[in-house]
Amino acid sequence: MTTGSEIRVSFPRLRARLDALAEIGALDGGGCARLACSDADRVGRDLVVTWMRDLGTRVEIDVIGNVIATWPPDHFDPPVMMGSHIDTVATGGIYDGCLGVLAGIEVLETVIANGIETQHPIAVAFFTDEEGSRFHPDMLGSLVYAGGLAVEEALATVGVDGAVLGEELQRIGYAGSAPCPGRPPHAYVELHIEQGPVLEASGATIGAVTGVQGISWIEVTVTGQSNHAGTTPMTMRHDAAYVAASIAVFVRKLTEEMGAPLVGTVGRVALHPNLVNVVAARATFTIDLRHTDDTLLSEAEERVRSHCDTIAAAEGVDVSIRSLARFEPVAFANDIVDLVEEIARGSDGVVMRLPSGAGHDAQMLARVCPAGMVFVPSVRGISHNPAEHTDDVDLARGADVFFALVLRLAGAT
Numbered sequence: 243m244t245t246g247s248e249i250r251v252s253f254p255r256l257r258a259r260l261d262a263l264a265e266i267g268a269l270d271g272g273g274c275a276r277l278a279c280s281d282a283d284r285v286g287r288d289l290v291v292t293w294m295r296d297l298g299t300r301v302e303i304d305v306i307g308n309v310i311a312t313w314p315p316d317h318f319d320p321p322v323m324m325g326s327h328i329d330t331v332a333t334g335g336i337y338d339g340c341l342g343v344l345a346g347i348e349v350l351e352t353v354i355a356n357g358i359e360t361q362h363p364i365a366v367a368f369f370t371d372e373e374g375s376r377f378h379p380d381m382l383g384s385l386v387y388a389g390g391l392a393v394e395e396a397l398a399t400v401g402v403d404g405a406v407l408g409e410e411l412q413r414i415g416y417a418g419s420a421p422c423p424g425r426p427p428h429a430y431v432e433l434h435i436e437q438g439p440v441l442e443a444s445g446a447t448i449g450a451v452t453g454v455q456g457i458s459w460i461e462v463t464v465t466g467q468s469n470h471a472g473t474t475p476m477t478m479r480h481d482a483a484y485v486a487a488s489i490a491v492f493v494r495k496l497t498e499e500m501g502a503p504l505v506g507t508v509g510r511v512a513l514h515p516n517l518v519n520v521v522a523a524r525a526t527f528t529i530d531l532r533h534t535d536d537t538l539l540s541e542a543e544e545r546v547r548s549h550c551d552t553i554a555a556a557e558g559v560d561v562s563i564r565s566l567a568r569f570e571p572v573a574f575a576n577d578i579v580d581l582v583e584e585i586a587r588g589s590d591g592v593v594m595r596l597p598s599g600a601g602h603d604a605q606m607l608a609r610v611c612p613a614g615m616v617f618v619p620s621v622r623g624i625s626h627n628p629a630e631h632t633d634d635v636d637l638a639r640g641a642d643v644f645f646a647l648v649l650r651l652a653g654a655t
């Protein structure tokens with residue numbers, strides 16, 4: 243029987259799995275498109291589940307399509323759970339989420355191949371619809387797993403394309419039977435690319451993630467009056483596109499006034515009838531606001547709503563607002579953050595503490611168990627973009643740190 247100290251994960255095996263998964267939903271020129279519960283997501287899920295089953299793990303699929311592989315297969319105590327997601331945005335990279343799931347599989351394979359015994363079982367999960375691009379909110383599967391959203395409500399979610407989540411899970415064969423909320427793990431840890439510029443700018447190569455900032459997604463619908471672009475005097479217009487643009491500019495100005503870490507994004511916009519010579523009758527668009535401080539995030543939300551009311555009155559249009567997601571900032575378990583930092587200091591890396599700008603499944607699991615994350619740098623801070631990249635040396639170091647973290651949390655003997 244061997245312990246974990248002299249054993250290391252196999253980066254070539256991890257690299258090969260990253261590349262194999264990247265071929266599913268591959269975009270011309272690089273990157274991936276595997277929107278939640280799409281056909282490409284199904285093929286990606288099938289591949290990862292095959293890897294999980296080939297290891298001899300116990301594979302369970304729950305009612306919202308989350309998939310959890312546990313080792314040893316006949317142990318039912320709360321596991322140290324690794325995880326993330328394998329769904330992507332429509333113009334995604336190949337590392338966001340996939341690194342965490344495939345590094346988890348690599349950890350399991352290394353544990354099993356070397357007969358490493360642990361006090362707690364070890365599991366790796368991928369959660370449904372982490373991106374939230376097709377079905378809002380983001381981190382939907384892990385939110386249901388953690389008891390933050392009722393299963394029935396989640397399954398009834400209608401996507402931006404009109405599809406119903408529960409029907410899509412049935413269609414792709416991942417409407418499982420394991421109940422949600424799931425049993426709280428002993429601990430939850432996630433290896434993830436930073437998706438931002440902080441590590442690279444600081445010269446750090448490992449992030450000991452302290453928590454995740456708060457997230458507010460709203461959908462704004464402006465209802466004005468379509469009219470002739472040539473004959474309608476400016477004083478007689480009720481132009482939905484103009485109001486949408488005014489609100490988008492306000493969001494940018496607000497982030498400049500309130501300052502970092504507040505960020506604001508108008509990511510999705512639809513005009514109706516969306517024609518060159520017709521004043522827009524309707525504009526539907528989203529606003530993504532994030533901040534590490536929940537009070538300031540609420541202030542930003544309030545100021546956006548107030549501007550909507552002001553500009554709507556001035557232009558004589560109606561504005562309705564629907565919340566798509568609202569998650570408070572989360573702090574990770576101090577002892578896990580400390581442990582990440584301690585292990586990283588023993589590596590050849592440079593470690594720094596930082597909060598996560600992106601949302602993660604760990605943000606949801608932190609509601610039910612001690613959680614933490616390990617970051618590796620993103621080249622030029624780019625993500626949610628086919629150009630997303632992390633150098634192999636950084637991926638390999640992150641996987642080594644992650645492996646040591648899991649063995650410590652699982653009580654390798």
Ligand code: HGY
Nearest residue numbers: 372373374380600601
């Ligand atoms: O929106 C996010 O931060 C994550 O990528 N779902």
Ligand code: MN
Nearest residue numbers: 338339372602
């Ligand atoms: Mn992610």
Ligand code: MN
Nearest residue numbers: 331338373626
């Ligand atoms: Mn993402």
